Amino acid sequence: MADKLFGLIDLNWRFELTKFKLIRNLFKSRWFPLLAIIFNLFIFVIILISGLIGGFSAGNYNFGIMIVWILWWVMLMFILVPIFSRAWCLMCPFPVFSDWLQRGALFVVTGLKLKGLGLKWPKALKNMWVMNILFLVTTFFSGFFTVRPLATFILLGGIILLAFLIGLVFEKRSFCLYVCPVSGFQGLYSQFAMAEVRRKDPEICKNHKVKTCYVGNECGYGCPWMLTPFNFTKNTYCGMCLECFKSCPHDNMAFNLRPPGVDLLVDEKRGLDEAWKAFIMLGIAMVFFLTMQGPWGFLKDWVRGTSLKGYLTFISLHTAFSLLIVPAIFLVFSYLSKSFSGAKEVSLKKIFTNFSYTLVPLGLGVWIAFSVGIVLPNGSYILHIISDPFAWGWNLFGTRSVPWTPVFTGALGHLQGAVLIVFYLFSLAYGARLSRQTYPTEEQAKRGWIPILIFLTLATLAFLWLYIG
Amino acid sequence: MKLRKNILIISSFIVYGLWFMPGSAQAAERFFEIKAKKFSYTPNIINVNRGDTVKIRLLSEDVHHGFFVDGYGIKTSAHPGMEGSLKFIADKAGRYTFRCSVTCGEFHPYMVGYLVVGPNSRFWLYAAIVLVIGIGSLITLNRARKTNG
Ligand code: SF4
Ligand code: SF4
Numbered sequence: 306m307a308d309k310l311f312g313l314i315d316l317n318w319r320f321e322l323t324k325f326k327l328i329r330n331l332f333k334s335r336w337f338p339l340l341a342i343i344f345n346l347f348i349f350v351i352i353l354i355s356g357l358i359g360g361f362s363a364g365n366y367n368f369g370i371m372i373v374w375i376l377w378w379v380m381l382m383f384i385l386v387p388i389f390s391r392a393w394c395l396m397c398p399f400p401v402f403s404d405w406l407q408r409g410a411l412f413v414v415t416g417l418k419l420k421g422l423g424l425k426w427p428k429a430l431k432n433m434w435v436m437n438i439l440f441l442v443t444t445f446f447s448g449f450f451t452v453r454p455l456a457t458f459i460l461l462g463g464i465i466l467l468a469f470l471i472g473l474v475f476e477k478r479s480f481c482l483y484v485c486p487v488s489g490f491q492g493l494y495s496q497f498a499m500a501e502v503r504r505k506d507p508e509i510c511k512n513h514k515v516k517t518c519y520v521g522n523e524c525g526y527g528c529p530w531m532l533t534p535f536n537f538t539k540n541t542y543c544g545m546c547l548e549c550f551k552s553c554p555h556d557n558m559a560f561n562l563r564p565p566g567v568d569l570l571v572d573e574k575r576g577l578d579e580a581w582k583a584f585i586m587l588g589i590a591m592v593f594f595l596t597m598q599g600p601w602g603f604l605k606d607w608v609r610g611t612s613l614k615g616y617l618t619f620i621s622l623h624t625a626f627s628l629l630i631v632p633a634i635f636l637v638f639s640y641l642s643k644s645f646s647g648a649k650e651v652s653l654k655k656i657f658t659n660f661s662y663t664l665v666p667l668g669l670g671v672w673i674a675f676s677v678g679i680v681l682p683n684g685s686y687i688l689h690i691i692s693d694p695f696a697w698g699w700n701l702f703g704t705r706s707v708p709w710t711p712v713f714t715g716a717l718g719h720l721q722g723a724v725l726i727v728f729y730l731f732s733l734a735y736g737a738r739l740s741r742q743t744y745p746t747e748e749q750a751k752r753g754w755i756p757i758l759i760f761l762t763l764a765t766l767a768f769l770w771l772y773i774g
Numbered sequence: 775m776k777l778r779k780n781i782l783i784i785s786s787f788i789v790y791g792l793w794f795m796p797g798s799a800q801a802a803e804r805f806f807e808i809k810a811k812k813f814s815y816t817p818n819i820i821n822v823n824r825g826d827t828v829k830i831r832l833l834s835e836d837v838h839h840g841f842f843v844d845g846y847g848i849k850t851s852a853h854p855g856m857e858g859s860l861k862f863i864a865d866k867a868g869r870y871t872f873r874c875s876v877t878c879g880e881f882h883p884y885m886v887g888y889l890v891v892g893p894n895s896r897f898w899l900y901a902a903i904v905l906v907i908g909i910g911s912l913i914t915l916n917r918a919r920k921t922n923g
């Protein structure tokens with residue numbers, strides 16, 4: 306019998322978008338996604354320039370601040386990640402210079418031998434830990450780069466520079482896989498996404514002896530994300546660069562629409578690194594809400610560093626909360642799950658890790674609800690800054706003098722409440738299935754699920770209270 | 775099936791009741807003097823009951839600050855030494871953010887406070903839905919498995 310999400314959507318349902326010739330040809334063209342990357346490069350150059358010019362001024366009338374922290378961030382959380390997986394990585398300009406350097410060309414395929422040192426990424430670091438720490442450390446400066454143009458300049462400039470340097474030394478997209486601060490949560494949450502790149506027919510792959518999607522050919526490079534396109538099973542590390550569409554001579558790669566969240570059930574490469582990513586994202590959401598959408602002035606003074614003591618307090622509490630307290634609470638509930646289930650043979654680590662994937666839908670919901678609270682009040686600044694990106698008095702689109710206009714903020718509470726509930730439902734739906742994966746018998750799964758269900762309910766209520774209570 | 779129906783009935787009662795929950799106290803006139811200073815308000819949370827007439831006097835302690843109330847769409851502003859004022863009837867229940875509407879410095883977009891118009895039926899509504907879903911899912915899961923196996 307087909308396993309149906311909410312009794313409605315068959316989890317195996319797929320709709321292949323690339324069966325349409327137009328899309329297939331687009332994906333196979335070397336112009337795509339290159340043109341999108343170049344377009345974004347152009348936007349990011351403007352962002353960097355405006356960041357530099359804007360200096361220390363207030364950020365709400367700055368192009369860089371508004372495009373990055375309102376438009377881009379919201380697009381990531383609302384559309385790109387939950388619907389299209391790593392669609393941002395598809396068009397991301399950050400690693401374009403290292404790709405260029407490694408390949409010796411932007412457009413054509415130059416050959417199978419890549420330039421640069423091409424070292425292998427250290428095995429011990431082939432996980433999310435570097436990204437986890439880097440992302441957390443980045444948020445230490447949230448009180449600066451979300452409001453000070455120069456800080457955004459430094460942050461983005463730093464990421465682009467780092468991408469280039471790492472591309473110089475390490476092979477292919479090592480930076481994207483293991484370092485990029487934006488990569489970790491995209492990877493984690495893209496498991497929820499409603500789109501995927503996958504191979505179509507395993508038989509065709511089996512008979513294709515030279516795996517050109519992996520090694521490359523004259524039409525495309527071997528997977529820059531070092532996946533094996535012919536058999537990978539979850540979205541986390543597929544950067545949607547579309548090279549495999551170009552390098553597969555049998556047109557055996559597909560871009561599918563699918564029910565949200567199915568990768569959460571894929572028991573492959575699950576680990577504590579991804580679990581911690583989920584905890585960190587929850588912790589950061591809470592801290593960001595408290596400091597940005599909360600009414601407490603002293604917290605704002607902490608994060609913007611008006612006193613060293615306050616700032617250090619913020620960093621320590623934030624770190625302790627995200628890295629220790631949230632996981633510790635989850636550990637307690639995992640332990641309860643184990644004892645409730647009565648399954649002695651299942652290790653606590655497995656229970657803890659498997660159930661941590663229930664935090665993916667919940668976390669995504671928490672971030673979407675947070676982002677609604679940022680974009681509705683502040684979105685109207687975007688009209689101003691696109692007309693006058695450098696604050697030079699330009700009026701490119703005639704929208705320079707649009708005043709600050711909060712949009713639907715009266716309904717904010719309802720939107721946030723509804724979003725949390727929708728994603729809570731997804732967490733429950735997948736949680737119950739994860740429980741069946743974790744415990745050997747139905748009975749154990751049923752009982753072991755109860756503490757986790759309670760945790761998810763309490764966590765949802767906590768965020769609900771924080772956001773609208 | 776019967777159980778599911780019961781859950782549905784009970785939960786719709788809860789939701790319905792919360793939605794129309796009357797203001798507990800008599801409507802009154804409430805007065806608040808709010809001081810604005812980069813980047814917060816004092817008091818930062820004001821509690822009133824639905825139906826109250828709310829009068830606000832806004833004072834600024836440093837630069838020009840604004841005061842816009844989500845959901846009510848009204849605003850005022852204050853310069854140091856030049857106060858602003860606002861009067862409205864708090865007829866919408868729930869927690870609404872009031873925010874600075876005048877760019878006053880780098881943290882301006884995050885200069886906010888809360889107006890809580892009690893009872894906060896919005897919160898209780900969603901909290902009730904969460905609880906109903908949680909408990910409901912537990913019961914249906916258990917039943918489904920019993921009948922299956
Ligand atoms: S991982 Fe980071 S740098 Fe790489 S494509 Fe994605 S966002 Fe860009
Ligand atoms: S499998 Fe590899 S080559 Fe194919 S789209 Fe994903 S990252 Fe690119």
Ligand SMILES: [Cu+2]
Nearest residue numbers: 839874878885
């Ligand atoms: Cu202000």
